[in-house]
Amino acid sequence: MVKDAGPDDIAETAGTAAPESERFSITRMARLLKVSTSGYYQYVKRRATTMLTPRQQRRADLEVKIIEIHKDSKGTYGSPQVTAELRARGEVVNEKTVAKIMAAMGVEGISPRTFKVKTTVVDPQASFPADLIDRHFDQGRLDAVWLTDITPGESRA
Incomplete structure (x- = not known):
């Protein structure tokens, strides 16, 4: 065991709930590994930007499934049908969520x-x-021409 490096076995620290960054100082670890602390923080920053949060991962999974269902329907399904298909496949999802994802991707069904x-x-x-x-309805005097409309529709009363 290297002096000031901490315990050799992770089992020795298993009882503590502190994360690794609190158990060992960053400067001490960087010195022992012969790396710069700024390099470590750049690595952490890069890793944080490339890793998806659980919410982002779920949305990415839903995007793939929505596109697949939309293609299977030959581009006809809108958000209600896509939601129903996702639920039939066991996904727990809201129709508004599906509509929002479809709108963001520019995918829409055919009405x-x-x-x-x-x-x-x-x-x-x-x-x-x-x-x-001869289609001249105004004859210049009252009650000269009477007509009616027999087309179906709303009454104008």
């Missing part, structure tokens, strides 16, 4: 087409009533 009413197809052979006023 279904809106329903378009298909009216009667005009038969070119059919006979139509004659247009007696």
